[in-house]
Amino acid sequence: MTWMELSLDTTAEAVDWVCTLLTGVKYSNKIEIVKYTETEPDITNPEIQGWAFTIHLYLADDFHARACIEKIEQVLSPLQRTGLAGKLRINTEETALTNASPLVHRIGQRFVVLSPHSSYSSDVPNEITITLKTSLAFGSGLHPATIAILQLLERHIVPEMNVLDLGSGSGILSVAMAKLGAQVLALDNDIVAVQSTQDAAMRNQVEQQVTVREGSLGTGSEFGHWMGGDTINNVPTIQATETFDLIVANILARLHIALAPDYHQALRRTEAHPGLLIIAGFTADAEEAVNQSLVAVGFEAIDCERLNEWVALAYRVG
Numbered sequence: 001m002t003w004m005e006l007s008l009d010t011t012a013e014a015v016d017w018v019c020t021l022l023t024g025v026k027y028s029n030k031i032e033i034v035k036y037t038e039t040e041p042d043i044t045n046p047e048i049q050g051w052a053f054t055i056h057l058y059l060a061d062d063f064h065a066r067a068c069i070e071k072i073e074q075v076l077s078p079l080q081r082t083g084l085a086g087k088l089r090i091n092t093e094e095t096a097l098t099n100a101s102p103l104v105h106r107i108g109q110r111f112v113v114l115s116p117h118s119s120y121s122s123d124v125p126n127e128i129t130i131t132l133k134t135s136l137a138f139g140s141g142l143h144p145a146t147i148a149i150l151q152l153l154e155r156h157i158v159p160e161m162n163v164l165d166l167g168s169g170s171g172i173l174s175v176a177m178a179k180l181g182a183q184v185l186a187l188d189n190d191i192v193a194v195q196s197t198q199d200a201a202m203r204n205q206v207e208q209q210v211t212v213r214e215g216s217l218g219t220g221s222e223f224g225h226w227m228g229g230d231t232i233n234n235v236p237t238i239q240a241t242e243t244f245d246l247i248v249a250n251i252l253a254r255l256h257i258a259l260a261p262d263y264h265q266a267l268r269r270t271e272a273h274p275g276l277l278i279i280a281g282f283t284a285d286a287e288e289a290v291n292q293s294l295v296a297v298g299f300e301a302i303d304c305e306r307l308n309e310w311v312a313l314a315y316r317v318g
Contacts, residue, residue, distance in 0.1 A: 167194060
């Protein structure tokens with residue numbers, strides 16, 4: 001088959017947003033993310049610096065291609081206007097999938113995120129590999145918020161914890177926690193994310209530790225699609241009762257603020273576990289508002305990680 005290759009450069013922050021925005025575009029699921037290597041300067045945007053990755057998309061070169069490209073250009077235009085993504089490049093020649101080296105992405109002291117076709121093998125004691133299929137779900141492991149929250153998980157997860165991964169996205173956090181010994185309930189209100197988390201759990205052989213469901217916690221079901229996609233009706237709700245030793249949520253600041261009481265009610269305190277909450281998905285300008293909402297319902301801040309302007313915070317039930 002003849003393929004049409006589309007590519008664009010992005011910042012680290014924009015990789016997952018690009019994939020999320022493409023959810024509503026009907027195109028081939030052939031997508032690759034590789035490290036950015038400068039070829040020719042973009043003379044139309046000479047002030048743009050700091051590209052981190054290049055995303056390659058592949059379309060069947062047929063009569064649907066032009067309409068699909070127009071839709072892709074439309075949904076990506078906000079990121080391009082704000083300098084988070086470059087212009088879309090189109091190669092109409094017959095091409096195969098990119099042969100660039102697969103990403104091997106190290107996070108914190110122990111995690112290594114791999115693509116399915118990576119030949120990487122580890123000889124480092126206690127290193128944890130996470131293999132993810134590139135998908136249209138948030139959580140590639142390249143976004144600063146994901147990196148920061150994984151660094152907190154390294155310090156706070158202990159075996160046999162009962163954990164809620166709220167907004168599981170690609171499943172990267174669920175897999176990481178399972179490989180650290182936790183039992184995980186992964187929830188997302190987007191069916192694409194549910195499927196991605198299921199795939200990640202099976203691909204990493206932790207499906208016995210990760211239960212995946214479509215749904216949300218408490219009032220979270222009232223917010224529809226958290227990442228700005230199509231409205232979702234009748235999202236199943238998990239009631240906030242004292243069930244979990246840890247809740248992890250990498251979602252928007254406004255959702256953390258709204259869910260603060262549900263977080264508190266859903267955590268249990270035992271002799272083994274004090275009831276922990278680890279959150280991310282927002283920048284430093286929202287940190288005070290998020291912190292105030294959590295402290296007001298009885299949480300105590302105990303740890304944090306920062307990367308660029310992104311913040312990940314850890315709390316325990318006071």
